[in-house]
Amino acid sequence: MIPPLMPTYNRSDLAFERGEGAWLVTGDGRRFLDFGAGIATSSLGHGHPHLVAAIAAQAAKVMHVSNLYRIPEAERLAERLIGATFADSVFFCNSGAEANEGMVKLMRKAAAAEGRPDRFRVICFEGAFHGRTLAMLSATGNAKYLQGFGPPVDGFDHVPFNNLNALRAAIGPETAGILVEPVQGEGGIRPASLQFLRDLRATCDEFGLLLGLDEIQSGMGRTGKLFAHEWAGMTPDVMSAAKGIAGGFPMGAILATERVARHMTAGTHGSTFGGNPLACAAGNAVLEVMLAPGFLAEVEHTGRRLWRDLERLVADYPEVFSEVRGAGLILGLKCVPSQAEVVAACLAEGLLAITAGENVLRLVPPLIVREAECTAAMEMLARAARRCLPSNARLAAK
Numbered sequence: 001m002i003p004p005l006m007p008t009y010n011r012s013d014l015a016f017e018r019g020e021g022a023w024l025v026t027g028d029g030r031r032f033l034d035f036g037a038g039i040a041t042s043s044l045g046h047g048h049p050h051l052v053a054a055i056a057a058q059a060a061k062v063m064h065v066s067n068l069y070r071i072p073e074a075e076r077l078a079e080r081l082i083g084a085t086f087a088d089s090v091f092f093c094n095s096g097a098e099a100n101e102g103m104v105k106l107m108r109k110a111a112a113a114e115g116r117p118d119r120f121r122v123i124c125f126e127g128a129f130h131g132r133t134l135a136m137l138s139a140t141g142n143a144k145y146l147q148g149f150g151p152p153v154d155g156f157d158h159v160p161f162n163n164l165n166a167l168r169a170a171i172g173p174e175t176a177g178i179l180v181e182p183v184q185g186e187g188g189i190r191p192a193s194l195q196f197l198r199d200l201r202a203t204c205d206e207f208g209l210l211l212g213l214d215e216i217q218s219g220m221g222r223t224g225k226l227f228a229h230e231w232a233g234m235t236p237d238v239m240s241a242a243k244g245i246a247g248g249f250p251m252g253a254i255l256a257t258e259r260v261a262r263h264m265t266a267g268t269h270g271s272t273f274g275g276n277p278l279a280c281a282a283g284n285a286v287l288e289v290m291l292a293p294g295f296l297a298e299v300e301h302t303g304r305r306l307w308r309d310l311e312r313l314v315a316d317y318p319e320v321f322s323e324v325r326g327a328g329l330i331l332g333l334k335c336v337p338s339q340a341e342v343v344a345a346c347l348a349e350g351l352l353a354i355t356a357g358e359n360v361l362r363l364v365p366p367l368i369v370r371e372a373e374c375t376a377a378m379e380m381l382a383r384a385a386r387r388c389l390p391s392n393a394r395l396a397a398k
């Protein structure tokens with residue numbers, strides 16, 4: 001019989017009742033160290049006092065008014081994001097896929113408004129993930145996700161990741177721009193090389209194309225900079241953010257330069273919920289924490305320490321792990337046994353971790369994770385690895 005919740009997810013049989021920092025607690029009192037952070041989203045962990053207070057205070061004042069009126073909380077958040085990034089203007093929405101859809105609309109609109117309505121195609125990369133709406137399924141280009149949903153939306157071409165020659169060869173007369181994740185998340189924690197990001201910028205300038213970055217997973221502090229592209233010392237024309245932007249409250253954003261944003265005049269795009277006072281109160285609270293002196297440096301420091309410990313884990317358990325990947329606190333361990341088996345072993349040890357493409361175990365803890373919690377996670381990972389050793393797997397099978 002069909003369950004009340006549509007069965008689109010293979011859920012673990014765990015229900016969390018509350019959370020404290022990097023920990024989640026089930027109804028029956030079992031504690032789990034959360035290195036999944038609700039898929040890289042609970043950026044400030046659970047129950048962060050500043051975020052909780054901001055949401056409670058705003059909920060008591062006014063939650064929603066629509067974009068037919070001024071929203072001071074949204075104006076403030078947009079000004080702050082502009083102050084901290086390349087962007088000149090921001091559009092708020094409610095999810096990552098919605099932000100990416102809007103970003104592609106901005107790219108197409110700018111091309112058309114600049115006298116090239118024939119330019120509507122966007123070049124994307126193999127291994128990408130851009131969301132589950134019809135157009136973003138096409139941008140993602142994963143045949144498995146497209147299966148059964150009719151003809152893919154036209155306008156997306158795919159080339160191998162980190163390969164400039166392939167990218168340049170795919171540019172045609174209808175190309176409007178390029179869409180890329182600085183670190184592919186779902187695809188297996190695969191960072192773009194910093195040189196590749198700079199080359200993409202130069203290529204867009206050379207051909208008059210727009211560069212769109214999907215920083216939904218890599219952004220909002222995850223790599224130790226507010227946005228991952230800052231490591232490459234380049235800037236995009238337009239960028240999407242979501243996941244960690246409001247610490248678990250649903251929110252997305254499109255950040256754009258004036259060149260791109262100025263064509264989005266009244267009536268060209270919209271959202272009923274987008275940027276409502278409640279979401280923006282959450283977003284402001286998150287940004288206040290992240291932009292406080294030392295916060296991002298601490299994320300970088302914690303990430304480097306974890307990386308060093310994970311390298312040691314790979315050396316200690318070569319039959320289970322073969323490689324460390326990622327940057328900052330978006331880290332991956334390539335697994336030898338199936339990643340599902342490793343995730344189950346982690347769960348048995350009290351650690352929440354998630355999967356990613358290429359048989360990678362994804363570790364994306366809340367950005368507030370403490371050193372002692374990283375040490376605990378490493379111990380849990382080592383015990384999980386021992387559960388997965390081929391000899392133990394054989395014993396377990398008997």
Ligand SMILES: *Cc1c(COP(=O)(O)O)cnc(C)c1O
Nearest residue numbers: 095096097129130131185216217
């Ligand atoms: C999660 C994710 C999306 C989709 O976000 P939703 O909020 O699930 O729609 C898009 N791009 C990237 C890189 C993501 O990690």
